[in-house]
Amino acid sequence: xxxxxxxxxxxxxxxxxxxxxxxxxxxxxxxxxxxxxxxxxxxxxxxxxxxxxxxxxxxxxxxxxxxxxxxxxxxxxxxxxxxxxxxxxxxxxxxxxxxxxxxxxxxxxxxxxxxxxxxxxxxxxxxxxxxxxxxxxxxxxxxxxxxxxxxxxxxxxxxxxxxxxxxxxxxxxxxxxxxxxxxxxxxxxxxxxxxxxxxxxxxxxxxxxxxxxxxxxxxxxxxxxxxxxxxxxxxxxxxxxxxxx
Amino acid sequence: xxxxxxxxxxxxxxxxxxxxxxxxxxxxxxxxxxxxxxxxxxxxxxxxxxxxxxxxxxxxxxxxxxxxxxxxxxxxxxxxxxxxxxxxxxxxxxxxxxxxxxxxxxxxxxxxxxxxxxxxxxxxxxxxxxxxxxxxxxxxxxxxxxxxxxxxxxxxxxxxxxxxxxxxxxxxxxxxxxxxxxxxxxxxxxxxxxxxxxxxxxxxxxxx
Numbered sequence: 001x002x003x004x005x006x007x008x009x010x011x012x013x014x015x016x017x018x019x020x021x022x023x024x025x026x027x028x029x030x031x032x033x034x035x036x037x038x039x040x041x042x043x044x045x046x047x048x049x050x051x052x053x054x055x056x057x058x059x060x061x062x063x064x065x066x067x068x069x070x071x072x073x074x075x076x077x078x079x080x081x082x083x084x085x086x087x088x089x090x091x092x093x094x095x096x097x098x099x100x101x102x103x104x105x106x107x108x109x110x111x112x113x114x115x116x117x118x119x120x121x122x123x124x125x126x127x128x129x130x131x132x133x134x135x136x137x138x139x140x141x142x143x144x145x146x147x148x149x150x151x152x153x154x155x156x157x158x159x160x161x162x163x164x165x166x167x168x169x170x171x172x173x174x175x176x177x178x179x180x181x182x183x184x185x186x187x188x189x190x191x192x193x194x195x196x197x198x199x200x201x202x203x204x205x206x207x208x209x210x211x212x213x214x215x216x217x218x219x220x221x222x223x224x225x226x227x228x229x230x231x232x233x234x235x236x237x238x239x240x241x242x243x244x245x
Numbered sequence: 246x247x248x249x250x251x252x253x254x255x256x257x258x259x260x261x262x263x264x265x266x267x268x269x270x271x272x273x274x275x276x277x278x279x280x281x282x283x284x285x286x287x288x289x290x291x292x293x294x295x296x297x298x299x300x301x302x303x304x305x306x307x308x309x310x311x312x313x314x315x316x317x318x319x320x321x322x323x324x325x326x327x328x329x330x331x332x333x334x335x336x337x338x339x340x341x342x343x344x345x346x347x348x349x350x351x352x353x354x355x356x357x358x359x360x361x362x363x364x365x366x367x368x369x370x371x372x373x374x375x376x377x378x379x380x381x382x383x384x385x386x387x388x389x390x391x392x393x394x395x396x397x398x399x400x401x402x403x404x405x406x407x408x409x410x411x412x413x414x415x416x417x418x419x420x421x422x423x424x425x426x427x428x429x430x431x432x433x434x435x436x437x438x439x440x441x442x443x444x445x446x447x448x449x450x451x452x453x
Contacts, residue, residue: 008441023436060372060373063396063397063398066397079427100394100395100397103395104395104396104397106374106449106450106451107379107383107395107449108376108382109449109450110379110383110449110450111372111375111376111379111448112439113447114375114378114379114382114447115369115372115375117438117439117440117447118369118370118375118437118438118439119369120352120439121438121439122355122369123352123355123436124340124349124350124351124355124361124439125349125350125355125358126296126297126347126348127292127293127295127296127337127347127348127349194416199364225359
């Protein structure tokens with residue numbers, strides 16, 4: 001991660017890290033049209049093959065090299081000779097790109113300063129252990145970390161087998177996920193902890209089982225409930241999470 | 246003769262102190278020494294019991310259950326504690342960080358603490374992530390396309406990463422086509438970089 005050894009570049013008129021090159025170009029110390037970018041790219045590709053994997057410096061280089069290439073192509077392309085004097089004055093493209101680059105460069109410098117601050121912070125320890133990850137935004141998958149997708153699939157299959165094989169014609173939706181969510185929430189409101197078995201008993205018809213199952217998944221997605229294995233048994237328990245409001 | 250001279254000497258003085266205390270009572274009540282000491286100890290206890298910066302207002306709220314206290318007085322109490330720790334050469338410091346106050350170990354003891362905790366305090370940000378968080382910090386609130394316009398590269402992954410680490414947060418949406426999300430840095434960001442407040446960010450270099 002450290003930029004201890006920035007990749008050096010050896011060109012005819014320049015030797016040093018690529019960021020310095022960009023800086024010099026920006027300051028007009030080096031003329032961009034005379035830079036052999038092909039050579040530069042070759043050198044870097046060779047370097048990348050040797051290093052294998054330092055993505056950060058690699059990405060940095062590609063960004064910097066791309067801007068250099070862009071600058072150069074802008075400079076080399078003949079600017080169309082305006083035959084009619086348009087009333088709207090067009091911005092000099094090199095200027096606007098340079099302006100963007102300068103802006104970017106300022107942030108790059110600021111990021112370096114921040115990195116220094118970050119390193120200084122590493123030697124200072126707060127009073128207790130660092131805050132628990134619970135301070136981070138709730139992870140929608142946290143509530144099912146110990147339940148594999150296959151577990152859910154197996155459960156669903158077994159429930160399907162239990163459901164009476166009843167044939168019916170498709171008419172109006174008799175079961176809605178939103179209704180089931182309300183139903184589940186109200187029963188969870190009374191009893192904070194319900195086993196999954198209990199929810200699906202008494203045996204329900206197939207469509208209802210599916211809708212109920214979807215409702216449970218939806219509630220989990222919203223982070224309203226969590227599923228967990230009851231200690232010492234095979235039972236899966238639904239738990240209601242109190243809203244944070 | 247002696248007595249009268251003392252009286253003569255004392256009279257103007259006592260008048261003056263009376264006047265002073267009257268003015269003081271009107272402007273700001275001076276905390277009595279014992280109350281001050283008690284407040285100091287409560288602040289110390291609060292700082293001892295927390296691992297996250299306590300904002301000044303929160304401290305004040307708690308201390309006001311004992312006696313009304315002005316922010317200025319509270320600040321002076323805190324600097325007194327800071328001074329005490331310094332004079333007593335404690336191994337920890339009372340620092341203002343992320344818009345709050347926190348006790349932290351002095352840097353020179355890091356080698357020993359590292360032996361105890363056996364791991365870095367928190368992972369360093371990658372150069373790219375530092376860059377993105379810098380842009381957000383200086384230009385907040387800012388949308389992802391705006392960040393990308395400055396960097397010239399796709400930054401969605403980095404922004405997602407920063408969101409997950411809690412360094413930035415979505416604070417709203419820009420009233421523009423697509424209503425893009427606006428991002429700001431969080432107190433955790435300030436804490437990670439040891440900044441007192443967003444105003445304490447190092448100044449942006451000016452290039453011409």
